[in-house]
Structure formats: C-alpha cells, structure tokens
Amino acid sequence: MVGRALALALLCCAGPLAAQHEHAVGAPLVTKARDAMRAKPALSIGAAVSPAGQLWIVGLDHERRLFVQTGGGAGQRWSEPRLLDIGSDTVAADGENRPKIAFGPDNRAVISYTQPLAKPYTGEIRMLRSEDGGTSFSPPFTVHRDRQVITHRFEAIAFDARGVLHTVWIDKRDQAQATRDAGGDSKRGGYRGAAIYRNESRDGGRSFGPDLKVADHSCECCRVALAPTPEGGVAAMWRHVFAPNIRDHAFAILGGTVANPVRASVDDWKLDACPHHGPGLAPAAHGGYHAVWFGERAGRAAVRYGQLAADGRPQDAARELPDARAEHADVLAAGERVAIAWRSFDGERMRLRAWLSTDGGANFTLRELASSSEENDHPRLLATPAGMRVLWRTAKEIHVLPIQP
Amino acid sequence: MSFRSSLESALRAGRFAFGAALLSTSAGPLAAPATVQPFGPQTWGDLQRAGAKPQVVVFSTTDCSHCPAVIDGLATSLRKSALKPRLVVVVMDGAGQEAELLADRHYRQADALHAFDGDAVNLRYRVNPDWRGLTPYVVLLPAGGGPRYFNGAPPAGALRALLHP
Incomplete structure (x- = not known):
C-alpha cells in the first residue's frame, strides 16, 4: 500500500545528510517580489494522493496565501482550506510554476514551492515538512545549499519506493560562473541555458545531501517531469538546450552512479526563446515510459506523444495530439490504460480534453471533458484509489473529473 | 471574466498606478517610457491601426531570459533606421511591477512600455x-501592412523589409 501511495505521489508531482537549510535572503527582497506578484492570478495547484487514499491539493487562495485542501472526489466535498504559515515567503503559482505536495513513508509529507526573488529570473526552492501525515507542517526552509541570488526554480519533488525524497530543479549557478569567468559578459561566457540540479533527503526533509548536477544546458523556463522507475527509483524528463540551440527533451534516471542524460525527443526545434512549456512523463506497463511534450518539428508546433525506452530514448515515431491548439498536457498510465489530458483555447472558451487508450498507447480515443470561460490552470492527472482523475482549477472552482480509458 | 472586464476591473482596482490615463498607444515616439501603460483589449487594435510608421512589438515576460537581448538587438536596429520605427514592449506578467519595469535598462529602450494584467491565453x-x-514573441507591424510574427528575434531579412520597404 505504501509503495502504491509513493507511486501515486510521484505521478502527481513532478537529497539526506546536511542540516536543514534556513532562509538566507533578506526580507526586503522578498517583500518586493511579493508586491510585484500581488496583482497576478495564481491558479496553479499541486496535488497528491495520501497513503490513506485521500486527495490533497496545495495552492494559493485569492489573497495569495498558501493552503491545503482535501477531498473533492466522487460525492466528496472539499474540506475547508487550511492556511499554512510560510512567514514572509512569496509563492510562484502561475503557469508552469506551482506549489507541490508529496507523501512518503512514516507519515512524512512535504510541500515545495519556488520563491521568486526581486532580481529577475531568480528564486529559491522552499519546502515545508510534515511528520504527522500533513496534520501540521514545519516553517519553510530552503532545500538547496547554493544561496546565490540566481535561478533555483521549477522544482519537482517525489519520494521513491525506498522513501528517499528527491528534489530536482533548474539552476543557473554554472551559467553565472561562466559569465563571471568571462568578465561579466554572459554572451562571451557562452553557457547554453541553465542546468538541472537535484538533492536527496533520507529523512523526509529534515536534512539534505549535497546539490548534485544532473545535466548542463537545460531550458530555463519549463517544468521538469518526474515518474517512478520499475526499480523503485525516479526518472526525470526536461526540456534541454542541445547544441547549438535545439530545445528538445532529455531524460535521466536520478540517483544512479552516473548521471547520463539521453535525448528523449527529436523535434530539432531550434529556438532562442522561452517556450514556458514543459513535458509530462509516466511509466509504461511493460517497461519504458509514456511521454508528452510541446515542440516544433519542421515548422509544425504541436503537443506530441511518444513512448520512451527504459533509458529514455525514443522508441517510436512521436504522434501529434488530435488538437492543433493543445497545450500543457499531462500523461498518466495504469497498466494498459493511458490517459493524456490537456487544455485548448478556441477563442472563446478553454476546453479540457483527453486522449484515452486501453492498449498501452497503441490507439487512442478523444474525449471532451469540460470547458470554461474563466481563467484556468493547466490540467493535472492523478491516480486515485477510485481511478484516474483530472484536476482542473478554474477561477471559481477546482474540478475533479473521473476518466476511464 | 472576459478580457475587457479583466482590464476594467484592474483599472477600477487602481493596479495601473503608472500612466493609467495613457490608454492610447498612437502617441508619438518617446525617448524613453515615462510610464507603464496598461495593455487592454483595445490596445492591440490601436497598435495595428497606428500605421503612420512601422512598429515592432515585443511581448515579453519577466522570467524570459532571452527577452533582454532581443529587446537590445531590436532597439539598436531601430535606432539606425531613418523611418524611426516605434519599439513597443508588452510585459505579459508586468502588472504590479511598474516601478521595476521603468527602472530596467532593457525596457527603457522602448518607445512605449505596457504591462498586461488579464487572461494571457485570450490575449495570445x-x-x-x-x-x-x-x-x-515579436510582431513586426509595417506602416499600412499586415503583421508578421516571430518566436524570438526576427530574422535580419524580415527586419530589413520592415525598415527598408
């Protein structure tokens, strides 16, 4: 049961040894960033299923306060939002930035978020820890050891089957160093994009191991996708910047003795811009992974679906989702059943749509799930004890929609 | 909430403390933006109709690491043009950060600086x-011609066609 719950936590969210890190950045920076963000909507939520099978969400309310809520399943009401004390922190919760929640063994739970700092493109990864299954949470602390006012953003978190908490994020320390080495000239520094860093905690977030580099040259502005491996570990997929400027995707198994990212998509999208559009990843029943991503191939922009081998290499020709305006897709698998959910704007309303398969992704059926004229979040897929669910937050409510491929 | 009502409610809420009165974008070029103007549902249409001289519109975000260099490059090219085209920058997530935008040396190269606060999907x-x-996201608006759209910096040929019709 615990193993299953761990896998569930992995599916919906995207290291141990040193003392817990406390916040090191001065309040004025944070206050400035908070003021800057106040005007913007903040609909992005994270979600997970607890070991007891309860659906949890974490997000920001209309006053940009961090809250958790439980319930929302079939015939269930949402609990009253419970506000969490995060002091003077600001939480990024729009678009690809979202707070996240994950459950581990022994009543452990963590909530993470990126706190933007006042300097453009900068942030740090913050976390709250619970040792009573989410009844109470610690004050926030910083997850990484590097404390430069640079990019540490777009974190993803997951407990593996052994209960190790993995935190992965986009980090610009190497780009900053290359710029310093070039006398402050980032162009001459020549570092492509950012880097993927990670750490591990073996005690549910009490302490963390060192910051470890997974890969140089990631995209700077797209979410990272995590999925459980068959061996009980964690796999990651992210948008990369392959030389000279190809923004395809890379894949790596975290925690191996050698981090050896492989190219997972081959759109050959040459781009010097920020897509703000990260991938989705889910384990396949017979090994390997299901993946979805946005990219441009031969001038044709689309969200595509493909199957990856166990080492992340593409196994087959990627297929376009049957929606030219699909965006921010998520993917989930349970045995031979595969679900892909996305949103798509038709000029008047945002439509929530799904592509469903019962044969491991060989064939799919398109299904319309909902639509809204309100501002809305990207959809998230979740495996719950009652089956697959799509979570979709609009300005007025949080939808929990059952889907049965 | 509709695109228009988003803007109206934002204005009612006083979010655009900087230059809220300057809704028109058809004013002449500025040495540097003195205000951050709201980018509302009518602004895009106004820009397209302001066809006396060519314009380059850059849609930017504060977390876009490529945007400053693209704005710099475009500003340099436009300054050299005898047509004196306008450089318009729209910061998609800039509402509430007007003072910071005006202090940013990249944004200060714009002839008009806008902050958008509404449904970004709808605007797109x-x-x-x-x-x-x-x-x-860069849009080239020739004087009296149709727009051309580019992800990132437009190629040199497209910019030449705008600046030397």
Whole structure:
C-alpha cells in the first residue's frame, strides 16, 4: 500500500545528510517580489494522493496565501482550506510554476514551492515538512545549499519506493560562473541555458545531501517531469538546450552512479526563446515510459506523444495530439490504460480534453471533458484509489473529473 | 471574466498606478517610457491601426531570459533606421511591477512600455492564434501592412523589409 501511495505521489508531482537549510535572503527582497506578484492570478495547484487514499491539493487562495485542501472526489466535498504559515515567503503559482505536495513513508509529507526573488529570473526552492501525515507542517526552509541570488526554480519533488525524497530543479549557478569567468559578459561566457540540479533527503526533509548536477544546458523556463522507475527509483524528463540551440527533451534516471542524460525527443526545434512549456512523463506497463511534450518539428508546433525506452530514448515515431491548439498536457498510465489530458483555447472558451487508450498507447480515443470561460490552470492527472482523475482549477472552482480509458 | 472586464476591473482596482490615463498607444515616439501603460483589449487594435510608421512589438515576460537581448538587438536596429520605427514592449506578467519595469535598462529602450494584467491565453489568441505562449514573441507591424510574427528575434531579412520597404 505504501509503495502504491509513493507511486501515486510521484505521478502527481513532478537529497539526506546536511542540516536543514534556513532562509538566507533578506526580507526586503522578498517583500518586493511579493508586491510585484500581488496583482497576478495564481491558479496553479499541486496535488497528491495520501497513503490513506485521500486527495490533497496545495495552492494559493485569492489573497495569495498558501493552503491545503482535501477531498473533492466522487460525492466528496472539499474540506475547508487550511492556511499554512510560510512567514514572509512569496509563492510562484502561475503557469508552469506551482506549489507541490508529496507523501512518503512514516507519515512524512512535504510541500515545495519556488520563491521568486526581486532580481529577475531568480528564486529559491522552499519546502515545508510534515511528520504527522500533513496534520501540521514545519516553517519553510530552503532545500538547496547554493544561496546565490540566481535561478533555483521549477522544482519537482517525489519520494521513491525506498522513501528517499528527491528534489530536482533548474539552476543557473554554472551559467553565472561562466559569465563571471568571462568578465561579466554572459554572451562571451557562452553557457547554453541553465542546468538541472537535484538533492536527496533520507529523512523526509529534515536534512539534505549535497546539490548534485544532473545535466548542463537545460531550458530555463519549463517544468521538469518526474515518474517512478520499475526499480523503485525516479526518472526525470526536461526540456534541454542541445547544441547549438535545439530545445528538445532529455531524460535521466536520478540517483544512479552516473548521471547520463539521453535525448528523449527529436523535434530539432531550434529556438532562442522561452517556450514556458514543459513535458509530462509516466511509466509504461511493460517497461519504458509514456511521454508528452510541446515542440516544433519542421515548422509544425504541436503537443506530441511518444513512448520512451527504459533509458529514455525514443522508441517510436512521436504522434501529434488530435488538437492543433493543445497545450500543457499531462500523461498518466495504469497498466494498459493511458490517459493524456490537456487544455485548448478556441477563442472563446478553454476546453479540457483527453486522449484515452486501453492498449498501452497503441490507439487512442478523444474525449471532451469540460470547458470554461474563466481563467484556468493547466490540467493535472492523478491516480486515485477510485481511478484516474483530472484536476482542473478554474477561477471559481477546482474540478475533479473521473476518466476511464 | 472576459478580457475587457479583466482590464476594467484592474483599472477600477487602481493596479495601473503608472500612466493609467495613457490608454492610447498612437502617441508619438518617446525617448524613453515615462510610464507603464496598461495593455487592454483595445490596445492591440490601436497598435495595428497606428500605421503612420512601422512598429515592432515585443511581448515579453519577466522570467524570459532571452527577452533582454532581443529587446537590445531590436532597439539598436531601430535606432539606425531613418523611418524611426516605434519599439513597443508588452510585459505579459508586468502588472504590479511598474516601478521595476521603468527602472530596467532593457525596457527603457522602448518607445512605449505596457504591462498586461488579464487572461494571457485570450490575449495570445487575439494577437495571433498560432502564438503558443513563447516569449519573446515579436510582431513586426509595417506602416499600412499586415503583421508578421516571430518566436524570438526576427530574422535580419524580415527586419530589413520592415525598415527598408
């Protein structure tokens, strides 16, 4: 049961040894960033299923306060939002930035978020820890050891089957160093994009191991996708910047003795811009992974679906989702059943749509799930004890929609 | 909430403390933006109709690491042009950060600086349904001609065609 719950936590969210890190950045920076963000909507939520099978969400309310809520399943009401004390922190919760929640063994739970700092493109990864299954949470602390006012953003978190908490994020320390080495000239520094860093905690977030580099040259502005491996570990997929400027995707198994990212998509999208559009990843029943991503191939922009081998290499020709305006897709698998959910704007309303398969992704059926004229979040897929669910937050409510491929 | 009502409610809420009265974008070029203007549902249409001289519109975000260099490059090219085209920068997530935007040396190169506060998906669709949210998103608006759209910096040939019709 615990193993299953761990896998569930992995599916919906995207290291141990040193003392817990406390916040090191001065309040004025944070206050400035908070003021800057106040005007913007903040609909992005994270979600997970607890070991007891309860659906949890974490997000920001209309006053940009961090809250958790439980319930929302079939015939269930949402609990009253419970506000969490995060002091003077600001939480990024729009678009690809979202707070996240994950459950581990022994009543452990963590909530993470990126706190933007006042300097453009900068942030740090913050976390709250619970040792009573989410009844109470610690004050926030910083997850990484590097404390430069640079990019540490777009974190993803997951407990593996052994209960190790993995935190992965986009980090610009190497780009900053290359710029310093070039006398402050980032162009001459020549570092492509950012880097993927990670750490591990073996005690549910009490302490963390060192910051470890997974890969140089990631995209700077797209979410990272995590999925459980068959061996009980964690796999990651992210948008990369392959030389000279190809923004395809890379894949790596975290925690191996050698981090050896492989190219997972081959759109050959040459781009010097920020897509703000990260991938989705889910384990396949017979090994390997299901993946979805946005990219441009031969001038044709689309969200595509493909199957990856166990080492992340593409196994087959990627297929376009049957929606030219699909965006921010998520993917989930349970045995031979595969679900892909996305949103798509038709000029008047945002439509929530799904592509469903019962044969491991060989064939799919398109299904319309909902639509809204309100501002809305990207959809998230979740495996719950009652089956697959799509979570979709609009300005007025949080939808929990059952889907049965 | 509709695109228009988003803007109206934002204005009622006083979010645009800087230059809220300057809704028109058809004013002459500025040495540097003195205000951050709201980018509302009518602004895109106004820009397209302000056809006396060519314009370059850059849709940017504050977390877009490519945007500053693209703005710098465009500003340099436009300054050299005898046509004196306008450089318009729209910061998609800039509402509430007006003072910071005005202090930013990249944004200060714009002739007009806007902050958008509304439904970004809707705005993208209005500008060009094919815009998938990438930034910088650059639109070349020739004097009296149709817009051309680019993910990132436009190629030199497209810029030449705008500046030397």
